[in-house]
Amino acid sequence: MRLPLPACTLALTLLMGCATTLHAPPERQGVPVGDAAHAGPSDSPIQLTVFIDFGNPRMESCFATIDELLATSKEAPLVVYKHRPRLQGDAEKRALHRQSAIAAIAATRQNAFPGFLTHLRSRSEPKKLPPSDVLVESARLAGLNMERFHRDLSDPLIPVQLSADDAVAMDWNVSQAPQILLNGRLISSQFPEARIALENEWKHVNMLRKSGVADRHVSAILSQLHRGSTPPQPSRPAPRAARQVHPVLWSPEHLVLGAPEKSALVTLVVFTDYACPFCLRHEASLRALLQRHSKDLRVVFRHHPLELHPAAGDIARAALAAHELGQGEAYHARLTSGERSLIPRDPADAKSALVALAEELGLRKTAFREAMKRHTSRVQEDFQESRDRLGVSGTPYTFVNGRKVRGAVPLSDLEQVIEAARTRARKVSQKRGLTGKALYRFLVGASGSPR
Numbered sequence: 001m002r003l004p005l006p007a008c009t010l011a012l013t014l015l016m017g018c019a020t021t022l023h024a025p026p027e028r029q030g031v032p033v034g035d036a037a038h039a040g041p042s043d044s045p046i047q048l049t050v051f052i053d054f055g056n057p058r059m060e061s062c063f064a065t066i067d068e069l070l071a072t073s074k075e076a077p078l079v080v081y082k083h084r085p086r087l088q089g090d091a092e093k094r095a096l097h098r099q100s101a102i103a104a105i106a107a108t109r110q111n112a113f114p115g116f117l118t119h120l121r122s123r124s125e126p127k128k129l130p131p132s133d134v135l136v137e138s139a140r141l142a143g144l145n146m147e148r149f150h151r152d153l154s155d156p157l158i159p160v161q162l163s164a165d166d167a168v169a170m171d172w173n174v175s176q177a178p179q180i181l182l183n184g185r186l187i188s189s190q191f192p193e194a195r196i197a198l199e200n201e202w203k204h205v206n207m208l209r210k211s212g213v214a215d216r217h218v219s220a221i222l223s224q225l226h227r228g229s230t231p232p233q234p235s236r237p238a239p240r241a242a243r244q245v246h247p248v249l250w251s252p253e254h255l256v257l258g259a260p261e262k263s264a265l266v267t268l269v270v271f272t273d274y275a276c277p278f279c280l281r282h283e284a285s286l287r288a289l290l291q292r293h294s295k296d297l298r299v300v301f302r303h304h305p306l307e308l309h310p311a312a313g314d315i316a317r318a319a320l321a322a323h324e325l326g327q328g329e330a331y332h333a334r335l336t337s338g339e340r341s342l343i344p345r346d347p348a349d350a351k352s353a354l355v356a357l358a359e360e361l362g363l364r365k366t367a368f369r370e371a372m373k374r375h376t377s378r379v380q381e382d383f384q385e386s387r388d389r390l391g392v393s394g395t396p397y398t399f400v401n402g403r404k405v406r407g408a409v410p411l412s413d414l415e416q417v418i419e420a421a422r423t424r425a426r427k428v429s430q431k432r433g434l435t436g437k438a439l440y441r442f443l444v445g446a447s448g449s450p451r
Contacts, residue, residue: 030220031172031184035161037081037104037113045205045218046077046183046198051084051169053177054100054120057127062178062189063117069191069198077198078219081113082165084177091413092405096129098162099278099407103135105161106152107144115142131394132278132407133308150277150340172227184223245402246390247446250300253320253378255328258290258298262436265296265425266401266418271386272301273395274316275309275341282396282408283336289411289418296422301332303382304395311350314372315343316379318354321371327361334361401425402444 031049033042050066053059066079083104085097100120107116119138124130130138139149152158168174172181178189187197201222208218248269250256258264270286272279286299301319305312315335322331334357335342343350358368386392390404398405398414401421405414429439440446 030223031080031181032168033078033080034164034168035108036165037108038078039114040076040078042078043216044076044078045208045215045222046073046075046201047080047181047219047223048077049080049082049172049181051082051165051174051177051179051181052101052104053083053085053097054104054124055086055097055129056177058189059178060121060124062180063121065180065189065191065194069194072195073198074202081108081117082168083162084165084169084174084179085162087176091416092407092409095405095409095413096407098159098410099132100130100135101162102153102158103139105158106149106155107139107142109152110144110148112139112142112144116144118142129406132276132396133306133394136277137308147340150280153277154281183219183226185226244404245443245445246399246404247441247444248390248399248402249441249444249446250302251378253324253375255301255319255323255332256298257301257329257332259294259296261298263296264298264436264440265429266293266421267298267300267440268418269300269302269399271304271382271390271392271395271397273304273306273309273312274319274335275312275343275345276306276395277340278394278408279396280336280338280340282398285409285411285414289414293418297418302386303379304386304392304397305379305383306395309345310347311343311345313379314347314350314354315341316382317372317375318358318368320375320378321368322358322361322363324371324375325358325363325367327358327363330361331357401440 031047048066048069050062070076070079081104083101085101086094088094104113104116104120107113116138119141120130120134123134123138136146136149140146169179172184173186174181180187180189180194182194182197182201185197185201187194204222205218208221209215213221250269268286268289270282272282289297290299303316303319305316319328319332319335322328343353354372355365355368359365386397390397390399394406396408398409400417401424403417403421405417409417425439425443428443429435432442434442
């Protein structure tokens with residue numbers, strides 16, 4: 001709908017000191033809402049667009065500012081939440097920042113973003129990225145349908161929505177979250193400055209109202225005016241963290257897939273939880289990598305069952321038992337064959353399902369159950385070492401020749417990490433004449449006897 005020309009011209013004259021005519025319907029000119037989570041009246045003359053990166057240490061302060069603005073604003077604004085995960089840094093850090101955004105969009109699809117955000121804020125450690133178990137627990141506490149939530153985490157349309165949010169951010173000169181747009185104008189994410197900006201904006205709103213402009217058009221008009229006066233905000237490169245190498249080893253009890261030890265240049269040691277949806281997403285990337293790099297890449301699976309998943313410990317013991325009895329690869333493939341765990345959450349039902357799966361692969365029930373008991377200590381050792389020595393706080397957690405990669409990293413980003421590790425391993429191998437176990441132990445700085 002096009003505004004009445006006299007009202008539009010008068011309003012713009014009041015604000016800019018000159019007569020101006022709009023050349024497009026105003027509802028197309030404001031910051032687009034799209035499929036983003038939002039709260040407040042859709043026809044409000046004030047739109048606050050919050051760009052989120054859950055891993056940024058300043059994000060909680062930004063959320064607190066929004067809370068204060070909502071509490072003090074004389075009229076309820078429309079608040080729109082869009083995602084702008086970390087843009088700088090290495091591939092693994094960027095991927096981990098995206099992981100939280102994907103979970104938030106999955107919650108938004110069930111109209112549960114406010115509850116998800118509330119629980120996530122209360123459970124996240126200050127200045128730290130929320131690990132995968134906190135994301136899942138926040139979704140559960142927000143009352144989401146968890147089957148749908150796990151399915152949506154793998155939906156290829158969610159990255160498309162992230163790209164759309166990126167496009168909006170670039171179009172409106174938003175460099176990196178947290179950032180707040182007030183009717184298209186970048187304002188401070190600190191409350192005192194943001195409150196003053198909001199009070200001034202209400203003055204502009206009242207001027208347009210007096211000229212006869214309907215509330216539903218006000219935000220779009222002001223956004224265009226502010227857009228012309230908003231300078232681009234230069235992005236500052238984030239400092240690079242030290243690339244520490246961890247001497248991550250394993251035992252013959254652990255499943256190893258891929259290239260033979262003698263020819264392997266790159267080894268991925270993955271700490272996994274078979275009940276974790278992010279691990280199932282990560283598995284798809286691992287399978288693709290093993291196919292592409294069958295000559296020099298291998299993957300080792302170790303275990304980090306999260307307390308959030310009651311059956312995770314039993315599943316880990318079952319995987320080790322199947323490996324001991326000669327069906328480790330087949331059992332692992334069945335456990336990771338879908339987008340969500342095929343094993344029930346209830347521990348009693350899970351044990352029955354795990355035994356039934358073993359029998360399908362030709363394993364005897366009694367031998368399988370006895371093997372599961374034998375591997376209780378191995379699962380505990382994996383968990384304790386990963387948590388206490390290696391700092392693993394969620395799953396999946398991958399060590400690429402000893403260098404850690406947190407979260408379900410996109411395949412393209414993981415390829416970059418692996419290629420860098422392969423290049424270094426090849427140079428070391430040629431220079432020092434090392435291969436196989438000796439090469440790996442040198443690369444990760446391992447000392448003492450092998451596990």
